[in-house]
Amino acid sequence: MRRTACRGCGSDKLNEFINLGKMPLAGGFLANREAMAEEKQYPLPVHVCWDCGLVQIVELISQDILFKDYAFSSSTINPLIRHFENYAQWLQAKLNPKVVVEFGCNDGVLLEPLSRLGIKACGVDISENITAMARSKGLDVITGYFDEAVAETIAQRLGRVDVVTGSNAFPHNDNPEIILKAAKRVLKPNGHLVLEIMYLGDLLEQLQWDTLYHEHLTFYCLTTLEVLLKRYGFHTVDVERLPMHGGALRVLAAVDPQARSSEKVQELLEHEKQLELSDPETWFKFGRYIGRKIEVVKQTLETLSKTSRIWGYGAAGKATMWINACQMNYIEAMVDASPLRAGKWMPGTHTPIVFPDKLKANPPDYIFITAWNYAEQIKEQESWFKGIWITPLPELCFF
Numbered sequence: 001m002r003r004t005a006c007r008g009c010g011s012d013k014l015n016e017f018i019n020l021g022k023m024p025l026a027g028g029f030l031a032n033r034e035a036m037a038e039e040k041q042y043p044l045p046v047h048v049c050w051d052c053g054l055v056q057i058v059e060l061i062s063q064d065i066l067f068k069d070y071a072f073s074s075s076t077i078n079p080l081i082r083h084f085e086n087y088a089q090w091l092q093a094k095l096n097p098k099v100v101v102e103f104g105c106n107d108g109v110l111l112e113p114l115s116r117l118g119i120k121a122c123g124v125d126i127s128e129n130i131t132a133m134a135r136s137k138g139l140d141v142i143t144g145y146f147d148e149a150v151a152e153t154i155a156q157r158l159g160r161v162d163v164v165t166g167s168n169a170f171p172h173n174d175n176p177e178i179i180l181k182a183a184k185r186v187l188k189p190n191g192h193l194v195l196e197i198m199y200l201g202d203l204l205e206q207l208q209w210d211t212l213y214h215e216h217l218t219f220y221c222l223t224t225l226e227v228l229l230k231r232y233g234f235h236t237v238d239v240e241r242l243p244m245h246g247g248a249l250r251v252l253a254a255v256d257p258q259a260r261s262s263e264k265v266q267e268l269l270e271h272e273k274q275l276e277l278s279d280p281e282t283w284f285k286f287g288r289y290i291g292r293k294i295e296v297v298k299q300t301l302e303t304l305s306k307t308s309r310i311w312g313y314g315a316a317g318k319a320t321m322w323i324n325a326c327q328m329n330y331i332e333a334m335v336d337a338s339p340l341r342a343g344k345w346m347p348g349t350h351t352p353i354v355f356p357d358k359l360k361a362n363p364p365d366y367i368f369i370t371a372w373n374y375a376e377q378i379k380e381q382e383s384w385f386k387g388i389w390i391t392p393l394p395e396l397c398f399f
């Protein structure tokens with residue numbers, strides 16, 4: 001199924017700027033032979049809206065397929081735990097809320113530190129197994145979609161709330177207006193919506209085409225997000241850039257249209273204007289440039305593979321994108337230290353994912369670092385390796 005109207009402004013002038021053909025789900029790591037046999041591939045064109053400049057994926061895959069085996073529990077990842085502890089403290093210092101609602105609350109990784117600070121926190125999430133984990137910790141969690149009906153239930157139980165927040169969940173939603181209407185219904189007139197979203201400015205500057213995949217759906221910058229927020233009666237009052245997930249934004253929006261805006265909002269909007277982030281031409285240029293990059297990596301590694309052994313390192317979504325876009329069936333194994341991924345197979349190419357000790361036992365001639373944004377750390381961890389490392393971005397590099 002494909003949507004025909006822009007997720008931000010409703011316009012039907014959506015233009016494709018990159019098309020990688022059919023691709024597997026980037027996060028669909030395969031656990032066994034049956035999963036390999038059943039695996040499907042889906043078209044992955046990426047569009048930009050001619051009217052508001054929003055970058056988005058219009059090809060829709062049902063949430064049941066995307067999050068069927070949702071094995072991602074936030075509280076098992078240390079940097080994320082720290083992020084949410086800091087975020088809870090930031091919320092308290094900035095807004096001093098009494099009650100907070102979080103949509104996409106996962107296993108309660110934010111609800112927990114909020115509760116510790118004495119803030120009443122209620123979470124909403126669609127995943128049954130993950131919300132069960134949150135409930136077992138004594139947290140107040142509703143299983144379902146954060147829509148107006150759920151918002152009304154919360155309002156009746158807890159009264160109107162001070163803050164509605166979502167970390168990363170917002171861009172994954174095909175109908176962001178449902179969340180915005182729900183937030184409006186449950187917030188006090190002086191309440192705030194706080195969104196943490198992957199930032200398109202970092203995506204452009206760091207050429208992160210390999211994060212443009214089905215699960216992510218929408219890629220916002222402040223300019224395009226503001227268009228959407230305004231339509232549903234939210235007024236942007238502050239913004240911060242965050243280092244997580246390759247670059248993110250924390251956007252603070254008020255229900256009160258008279259609330260004062262920080263200078264940082266204007267500064268970032270100005271920065272985005274200079275980058276021409278919401279100009280569709282920027283994205284057509286990006287698409288052409290990335291097409292050439294992929295072709296160079298594909299040709300170079302294919303030639304190498306005829307005389308040498310190549311492994312990959314870092315089995316994240318980015319890896320799925322590179323090895324499938326470049327058809328790297330010759331990669332013998334993909335190294336990853338996470339027990340959630342090692343022992344499984346890569347989507348599409350079915351490359352086995354192995355723990356780092358396997359690499360030491362049988363080192364190849366080359367290692368292609370698919371998690372190229374962590375190249376330095378990976379090289380340091382495997383400093384014993386005497387072969388050649390390869391990174392694809394920002395330039396194809398051998399070292």
Ligand SMILES: [Zn+2]
Nearest residue numbers: 006009049052
């Ligand atoms: Zn639009």
